[in-house]
Amino acid sequence: MALLEHIRIVLVSPLYGGNVGSVCRAMANMGLHDLAIAAPRPLDMDEARMMACHAGHILEGRKEYGTTAEAVADRGMVVGTSARGGLYRQQAVTPREVAPGVLAAAEAGGAALVFGPENDGLGLADLALCTDIVEIPATEAVRSLNLAQAVMVCAYEIFTAAGTYVPPEEKTPPAPAALRERMFGLWRTALLEIGFMDETKADHMMLGLRRVWSRGTLTVDDVRILMGIARQMQWAARMRDEG
């Protein structure tokens, strides 16, 4: 999706190659491709490649900048992430709240999401560059997320807000009432024939079965399977009677 191409992930001085690789994989999952590293430190690139998995192209295509300011210089919206208290935290919003704005900014020219180093997060000078501050919801007890996990949650919210994901659908349509009724009729007959119930209890029992099979939507395929079972029950009962 074109919009997602205008969203840059900026990692400031990450320490661990494995995390950078995991960030690449998370980005690829969520349709992001523009990775920048600001004020880079030496990284274990073997570990990075291993964790990047099928997202090696994002790792190899990363851009490096001397400073965070340079990494975001061409961006309108600059979103910083922080898990720490202090002045900036009071202005923080959640990733879900900021996602629509990030997409709007991407359309208007470009947005960046900035993540600090693993050990101490974004410093004040980098937070000052940001137009928005995001805090990821987490328990007070363990508030700091792994770097790649933080990127994933933000990228996931943006990808979800973009609405490009098409949820899987049932292959067969929901069964219409007439087909369902034929199926229940077959079961009624079959359950009588195998001697599971007699006529006096049949209506009550069938209501129970209807309840079980109406909790979710039955598809045409589902109903066909159930009809097949009823017919086979009837066949078995007749074989028994003839035998």
Added chain:
Amino acid sequence: MALLEHIRIVLVSPLYGGNVGSVCRAMANMGLHDLAIAAPRPLDMDEARMMACHAGHILEGRKEYGTTAEAVADRGMVVGTSARGGLYRQQAVTPREVAPGVLAAAEAGGAALVFGPENDGLGLADLALCTDIVEIPATEAVRSLNLAQAVMVCAYEIFTAAGTYVPPEEKTPPAPAALRERMFGLWRTALLEIGFMDETKADHMMLGLRRVWSRGTLTVDDVRILMGIARQMQWAARMRDEG
């Protein structure tokens, strides 16, 4: 939160200790504590402990079961995760859709979320144990998430749905209109005194400034800072005139 205690994360035969450790950290971030490993294989526990970070207690407290069936035996709702096509995918819902149901099941006795091995996900026999199948939204191009990332997205959605997270709030309340008007009045005077504009252009210019400062909500603290600047401008202009 008591509800989250009744939600179990089940990892089926995970391969990498680092991933299991990362799962523990993600769980701790999102308030989950019940980790089970089904059909365990040998794990690099040093790596697991390193990635678990402050969530070592979840790692050490994990329960191990011979089979997935045993790991979920006491659970009402069993949610399987799948990134693969096939029969089950057609019935998949998103983590956001399933989250309220997981919390309801947790209240009713217990829920489990089941994640397959890194290399090939949940098998058919394990998927058959599940009452619900979840697929995490991702691009068609790179649909498979890292194990710990998949756990994070699901746990994050459940934690968010639980509504226990209290977003940070501004420390000072929004500035009331009267205070804002005093501030704009001070700026008008100050900008005239420093010679930035004359009376003929003042109203037009002040409309521009009002627009800039009305894009977000100004707090009482924000307005006090801006009033301080205006007063200092006036002071500097008077010093200049007297000097």
